[in-house]
Amino acid sequence: MPQIITVALAGNPNAGKTTLFNAFTGARQHVGNWPGVTVEKKEGSLRHRDREIHVVDLPGTYSLTAYSLEEIIARTFIVESPPDVVVAVVDASNLERNLYLAVQLLEMGAKVVMALNMIDVAQGRNIHIDVPTLSQLLGIPVIPTNGKKRIGIDELLDEIVNQSDGSGLALDTTRIRYGTEVEEEITKVEETLSKPGTVFRRPSNRWLAVKLLESDPDMAKKLEDERGYETVMEQVTESRRHLTDIFADPPEIILTDARYGFISGAMKQSVRVDHVDRVHWSESIDRVLTDRLLGPIILLCVLYAVYVFVFQGSEPLVSLLELLFKWMGNAFEAVLPEGLLRSLVVNGIIDGVGGVIRFTPLIAFMFLAIAFLEDTGYMARIAFMLDRVLRGFGLHGASMLALLVSGGLAGGCAVPGIMATRTMKEPKERLVTILVAPLMNCGAKLPVYALLIGAFFSGRQAPMMFLLTIISWSLALLASKVIRSTVLAGPSAPFVLELPPYRVPTLKGLLIHTWERTWMYLKKAGTVILAISVILWAMMTFPQLSHERVQSYDRQKAQLTENFLSRPDVGSFFKSEEDLEAFEKIRTQRSSRGVGKNEQTPSKLRELNAAVEWIEKKKGSAGVNEDGKLVARVAEAYLTYNEKKLALESALRRERLSNTVAGWVGMKLEWVFSPMGFDWKTIVALVGGFAAKEVVVSTMGTAYSLGSVDPKEAGSLSDQLKNEPGWNPLKAFTLILFVMLYAPCFVTLVVIRRETGKWRWAFFATAYTTMLAYCVAVLVHTAGSFLGLGLS
Amino acid sequence: MSPTPALEKCADCPALADEECLVDRMVKLSSLKPGQKGTIRQVCGDPDFRLRMMEMGFIRGTEVQVIKYAPLSDPIELVVKGYHITLRREQASDILMDQPEKAA
Numbered sequence: 028m029p030q031i032i033t034v035a036l037a038g039n040p041n042a043g044k045t046t047l048f049n050a051f052t053g054a055r056q057h058v059g060n061w062p063g064v065t066v067e068k069k070e071g072s073l074r075h076r077d078r079e080i081h082v083v084d085l086p087g088t089y090s091l092t093a094y095s096l097e098e099i100i101a102r103t104f105i106v107e108s109p110p111d112v113v114v115a116v117v118d119a120s121n122l123e124r125n126l127y128l129a130v131q132l133l134e135m136g137a138k139v140v141m142a143l144n145m146i147d148v149a150q151g152r153n154i155h156i157d158v159p160t161l162s163q164l165l166g167i168p169v170i171p172t173n174g175k176k177r178i179g180i181d182e183l184l185d186e187i188v189n190q191s192d193g194s195g196l197a198l199d200t201t202r203i204r205y206g207t208e209v210e211e212e213i214t215k216v217e218e219t220l221s222k223p224g225t226v227f228r229r230p231s232n233r234w235l236a237v238k239l240l241e242s243d244p245d246m247a248k249k250l251e252d253e254r255g256y257e258t259v260m261e262q263v264t265e266s267r268r269h270l271t272d273i274f275a276d277p278p279e280i281i282l283t284d285a286r287y288g289f290i291s292g293a294m295k296q297s298v299r300v301d302h303v304d305r306v307h308w309s310e311s312i313d314r315v316l317t318d319r320l321l322g323p324i325i326l327l328c329v330l331y332a333v334y335v336f337v338f339q340g341s342e343p344l345v346s347l348l349e350l351l352f353k354w355m356g357n358a359f360e361a362v363l364p365e366g367l368l369r370s371l372v373v374n375g376i377i378d379g380v381g382g383v384i385r386f387t388p389l390i391a392f393m394f395l396a397i398a399f400l401e402d403t404g405y406m407a408r409i410a411f412m413l414d415r416v417l418r419g420f421g422l423h424g425a426s427m428l429a430l431l432v433s434g435g436l437a438g439g440c441a442v443p444g445i446m447a448t449r450t451m452k453e454p455k456e457r458l459v460t461i462l463v464a465p466l467m468n469c470g471a472k473l474p475v476y477a478l479l480i481g482a483f484f485s486g487r488q489a490p491m492m493f494l495l496t497i498i499s500w501s502l503a504l505l506a507s508k509v510i511r512s513t514v515l516a517g518p519s520a521p522f523v524l525e526l527p528p529y530r531v532p533t534l535k536g537l538l539i540h541t542w543e544r545t546w547m548y549l550k551k552a553g554t555v556i557l558a559i560s561v562i563l564w565a566m567m568t569f570p571q572l573s574h575e576r577v578q579s580y581d582r583q584k585a586q587l588t589e590n591f592l593s594r595p596d597v598g599s600f601f602k603s604e605e606d607l608e609a610f611e612k613i614r615t616q617r618s619s620r621g622v623g624k625n626e627q628t629p630s631k632l633r634e635l636n637a638a639v640e641w642i643e644k645k646k647g648s649a650g651v652n653e654d655g656k657l658v659a660r661v662a663e664a665y666l667t668y669n670e671k672k673l674a675l676e677s678a679l680r681r682e683r684l685s686n687t688v689a690g691w692v693g694m695k696l697e698w699v700f701s702p703m704g705f706d707w708k709t710i711v712a713l714v715g716g717f718a719a720k721e722v723v724v725s726t727m728g729t730a731y732s733l734g735s736v737d738p739k740e741a742g743s744l745s746d747q748l749k750n751e752p753g754w755n756p757l758k759a760f761t762l763i764l765f766v767m768l769y770a771p772c773f774v775t776l777v778v779i780r781r782e783t784g785k786w787r788w789a790f791f792a793t794a795y796t797t798m799l800a801y802c803v804a805v806l807v808h809t810a811g812s813f814l815g816l817g818l819s
Numbered sequence: 820m821s822p823t824p825a826l827e828k829c830a831d832c833p834a835l836a837d838e839e840c841l842v843d844r845m846v847k848l849s850s851l852k853p854g855q856k857g858t859i860r861q862v863c864g865d866p867d868f869r870l871r872m873m874e875m876g877f878i879r880g881t882e883v884q885v886i887k888y889a890p891l892s893d894p895i896e897l898v899v900k901g902y903h904i905t906l907r908r909e910q911a912s913d914i915l916m917d918q919p920e921k922a923a
Contacts, residue, residue: 090874094867123900124876277866283873310886319890411905415891418907424894521868521910522894523875526903 031079032191037101037132038116039125040087041527043144046174046536047116048084075184083110091131093245105137106230111191113137114183119149119156119171122298126290134203134237136230138190139167142183146171153301161297175533205285208273212266213237219262222255239263241279309528317408326412329405331493333436337392338488344388352381371564379560379725382744384549386474391545393438393470397431398540402532406431407524414522420504421511423456424522430460430503434467437496441465441775445782453520459507461779462792465771466503468495470548471720475766478724482745483759499767506799556725559718563726566689567711572682580679584672591668600635600661610635638662703765703804704758713765719772757817761808768800846918848883849895849911856884857916864913876900877914
């Protein structure tokens with residue numbers, strides 16, 4: 028009696044395996060309608076009847092041949108680390124095909140308990156299943172369940188405990204017979220496997236013999252190093268030839284046929300379908316949603332609606348967080364003494380991390396929308412409708428999942444997107460999907476877009492995002508077309524995709540899914556981005572300018588002030604530097620609280636202030652001097668002085684920043700980026716973006732707040748950019764495109780390496796995307812400047 | 820669709836004996852119209868594809884119904900063994916069917 032019972036959940040995609048897993052463990056996991064979303068191994072624990080049960084969720088597969096990576100993962104787990112009980116989760120409304128996997132589990136000799144899931148759906152479709160008969164025919168316990176409503180869960184757990192204790196129904200694993208000829212050959216191979224000197228293999232020699240006869244590449248490879256391998260393979264080759272001669276088909280086909288034969292026998296005895304003419308509602312909906320004419324139109328509307336929902340829905344929350352971080356910045360500024368610590372906290376951490384975190388609501392809304400499309404089953408229809416288009420570019424309908432998750436609907440992430448390509452068996456299509464996935468508008472790029480769109484294209488958020496989606500898709504398709512006809516030339520592989528019935532998603536499922544992905548985003552902001560913000564802050568602060576240089580600026584400034592004050596006409600307004608400071612205070616108050624209403628202000632200074640304002644408003648001095656009025660002349664002189672002083676301060680800031688490591692790097696690279704019109708601050712941000720794209724925003728936040736004219740007066744980064752000289756809609760748009768396309772982030776590169784097995788592909792992805800980004804940005808910048816678009 | 824689809828398919832479908840290839844009243848799945856049903860005679864193509872299709876339920880003698888074609892006339896939506904699946908025309912032409920009954 029094992030202390031802890033290990034249970035593996037196996038089942039087809041869309042069989043409700045994940046829902047059942049959640050019902051068991053309450054663990055957070057994604058429930059989707061897309062075939063093959065569960066790639067990772069999910070685990071959870073629960074207690075039932077005082078027993079500890081450990082549940083492992085295997086990837087959803089249709090079979091246990093070595094067709095896809097997921098099938099190998101699931102199979103290897105059952106063979107190599109045998110669970111005490113395997114729960115075969117089958118969709119009762121789609122029993123026949125679902126039983127195929129269950130039969131394969133039985134063949135492996137695992138202790139199988141069948142969860143006849145979605146029993147309510149089957150009943151709704153007039154499918155009547157005689158559970159005791161089915162259980163008897165298969166030789167395993169069968170429990171009708173409904174994961175969503177937690178029906179049958181306790182019974183299932185009871186049965187799991189019974190089976191693991193050996194007190195349940197006795198199992199007969201040799202129930203499936205393949206007919207005399209096949210059985211003879213299985214026995215022959217089995218004998219060679221159990222010859223003395225060979226190692227006993229799990230789960231049974233019979234199973235292994237069957238797999239070898241099916242010419243399973245994975246199994247043959249595993250046996251390669253063992254003694255007697257040649258003898259075994261000789262027999263296998265001989266048996267395969269013999270069977271192929273008799274049946275005119277290779278054994279894997281005959282065995283598959285036989286399994287389905289067994290299943291249809293069992294189905295005939297235990298399942299009755301009352302035929303109804305009524306069309307199922309899922310099919311009526313589908314008729315409209317994938318209609319020849321309406322389908323594509325609805326698709327575009329749905330995608331557009333997603334943007335409107337995401338951007339308009341999240342806007343109030345984003346503004347709220349923005350206010351919160353501004354308040355935090357001010358609070359720390361008030362508490363901390365001026366110096367490096369304050370700069371680190373306010374400019375480095377709050378501006379950096381805050382810049383990323385305030386977009387969390389936006390990301391969460393996008394994840395919610397994607398989860399909705401997945402869980403309803405619409406995502407599969409998108410692939411159905413678009414496969415023809417994708418194929419033209421050397422992609423695959425199944426690439427759609429990967430590209431959508433990567434950010435095909437802005438807000439995904441290339442990391443799970445690339446992992447989702449594991450469901451694709453076709454090596455070339457899979458590789459090209461991996462390579463173009465980073466071009467999609469992932470969630471990390473959204474803050475950059477949101478910032479720049481907010482600053483330069485405000486009020487046009489949804490259409491802009493729509494446009495960016497179209498651009499990123501066009502370029503991704505173009506890139507894959509080029510890659511598929513050069514680096515990865517070759518014919519396209521078959522496209523086989525299940526179209527699951529439409530389902531009403533559960534709120535709980537949607538929220539769990541959204542929360543999981545959002546939490547990942549927040550975790551990233553709290554760790555990687557925090558670290559990078561601090562590093563980049565340091566790069567933008569050190570080394571500090573030498574004391575002599577700072578003093579030299581101070582001296583120049585003092586000289587300037589002295590010259591101004593020594594003017595005879597000025598003397599009647601400003602007797603000393605204190606007067607000048609007082610005047611400057613009035614001017615600051617004016618800009619922040621309206622015209623100086625302070626009663627204590629000397630009337631002379633108020634008069635001067637009015638004159639200065641008047642000149643500023645007129646933006647010219649013509650005519651003023653001719654009045655000969657003293658106050659006008661002084662105002663004029665003051666403005667000239669002020670301008671020189673600001674220029675001096677700005678030169679100091681520039682020297683200070685350019686003296687730092689970041690400045691050095693940025694300026695060294697300026698010649699590379701100048702054809703796109705990027706200044707060195709943007710370049711530093713882009714370099715930081717290699718680590719994670721969100722960093723582009725946080726770095727710009729730090730760079731511009733460190734270098735801003737008056738840090739205390741600076742509004743949000745987007746206001747700052749709007750007022751920054753040299754920034755215009757064209758530059759913003761160019762930057763958006765560059766960020767969209769250039770080098771995948773570091774995490775993505777690691778995943779590309781892992782999924783393709785070669786660093787070569789990660790380097791290739793970096794090189795081609797950066798080149799593409801450069802070309803597009805230069806083109807847009809040049810064309811825009813030439814045509815005079817978006818310059819003001 | 821061409822009237823002699825089975826013939827040209829024979830070369831790629833070694834499982835079919837020659838005389839079977841010539842049997843009339845056999846059509847490609849891709850030539851079925853929306854709503855039409857047919858019974859699978861043989862799945863052709865490379866071994867991997869054949870096995871995959873069979874595992875998904877495309878077994879000799881199984882009834883298949885064409886539901887619709889995608890907006891760009893490709894891929895095809897089918898019902899087999901009670902569930903919906905989509906294939907490209909190219910793959911559907913590797914599946915040989917008995918002459919279907921007329922659409923209801």
